[in-house]
Amino acid sequence: MSIEELRDKINSVDTELIDLLAKRRGLSKEVIQDKNDNKNPIRDQKREEELLKRLIKLGKQKGVDQHFLTKVFYEIIEDSIRLQQSHILNPSKEVTGKERLTIAIQGIEGAYSYLASQKYFAYSNKELEFVSKKRFSEVVEAVEKGEADYAVLPIENTTSGGINEVYDLLLHTTLTIVGEETFQVKHCLVASADVSVHKIKKIYAHYQAAAQCSNFLVTLPEARIEYFADTAMSVQKIAEEKNPEFAAIASEEAANLFKVNIIRKEIANQEENHTRFLIIARNISKVDNRLPAKTSLVMATSHAPGSLVKALSVFDAYKINLTKLESRPILGNPWEQMFYVDFEGNRDDENVQNLLDDLGPYLRFFKVLGSYPSQVVKKTKLDLHESVDVKDDAYVEKIKEIQKPIVKKKAKAKSYKLASREYKEDDTIVKVRDVEIGGDDFVVIGGPCSVESESQIFSCANEVKVNGAQILRGGCFKPRTSPYSFQGLEWDGLNYLEAAGKEYDLPVITEVLAPEQVLAVAKQSDIIQIGARNMQNFSLLKEAGKVHRPVLLKRGMMSSIDELLNAAEYILAQGNRQVILMERGIRTFETATRNTLDLSAIPVLKELTHLPIMVDPSHAIGERDKVAPMALASKIVGAHGIMVEFHPEPEKALSDGPQALRYPQFAQLMIDLKKL
């Protein structure tokens, strides 16, 4: 077949795909009608899970990669949920047909507020007309005066934080929040001609955008920054001026709208740069109680000591989850604060009304800014395993009994304090993205000993994901016994590991060897690992205590349990209370295995400390065929999880090949662990 013919064929497949998507949306709408009539909830996670499992199975038969398939279907499901939500929010729109909505934004077409509005109102099926204003206050006024139906205002950004001016406006307006939208901001450098970035002499930028791209901007010392009130207008300006030495920071969409060139993409400090927008209107709209809702509130606590704590404890008493707490000075009252609180719940819920009642005594002012449907669509968690036989309850109870730590106070004074059960009785749960280590779930960290190439770590990440493990490991800086052995891919390796984690939505862990590395590695790795050889590298421990990332601390191969806890104390004492301990085998007179796995350390540690404790059977045993039984034993004795090494081709591994599980062995181990 010629290339033209092939392209024609692809085009017609794409057309078919669109037809099918449209057809699916049509059916989805009928489902909404049914859910509406029967007052059923919008989300049915069980059904979503079954749907995905069925598709993955089908995909497997047809040779479609399951990771790709889940990604596509997550999008389709999200679209369907949003479609259904919008129907509940606006049930009459199908009847009334096309109508026009007037939306006030700060900035012109192409501004981020414009793009976010389009995203938010896309499901309303209505024509949008924009009222463009220079200042946030004018945007609010436009709705107050009836010039526009809605205002769409940015409230916070995941890189630069809250937008103070908007917070202050919310306090003084009579308008109410009726919705929220998040928008991923992808800043680009754009210019009127296709020039090299180093030719640029002047950059027009919104101050927030410039702040979010500060790392990139310092690489262009020749370029002068000129602050501009809004991003799209800065693009309009360079389009008009046509000076090839002038550039602007804006979105790809704005560049396309004004037909200018993108000369550099992805210039933001943080790739994950999202802005949250509020949709504001004159009238309160009731939020259907089938939708997950959020409420925003502004409050000033009374002058008495401890009043903020008391106010917040009311949220705790009602088991209401806070999603945001921001403080702003009260204008005219120096050193006094107003608190902006977002929480999960609907102001019409009885629980929320009672909360507001009980909150009253601790406040001297409060105002509900609005209840609105929460826009974050939580992905259905998929366990890609075939389900295994359910164990009988008595057996589960028995296992729990075995694993329970015996908490008893020891009279003997200890050289560590923060790590001890006496200091903190409840188990510490270390949260890494949405994985909890130290709670009821048995967590599996899997991956190769070393990151060896981009394709190797991506392949391993896929293996972690499809087998239902939670965290991806990969050494980038390797502590090798011989200086002539492979030392790791270092920063390149870390880049690959980070990218694999992003692609497969898995937290990643890697080892640090030197104090100077800690801060930089913490930027890219979700967990910092301190290896057995460095357990008593005190300057390394202290550095790890200063970062915000959890630290996985391995027991030294010649260290006692007491020394391990003292090493943990070094990290805890610096302020970082997220330490995970790991037993990885110790040196004994026995030489049959690489080390001797000290499984008795697990119940002992559970008695002495509140910190989570995991096991690394791979480094303990050193031989792949004996790793699985010890991994299973680890679960039985009550470890909170394990870390195991596997490799696509263990014979070719650059480090620790003999202990690396083969893929099918890892898959089998995951199934066997489930059965326990």
Ligand code: PEP
């Ligand atoms: C590792 O996990 O890759 C490692 C080097 O382990 P350990 O520090 O336990 O030897």
Ligand code: MN
């Ligand atoms: Mn290893």
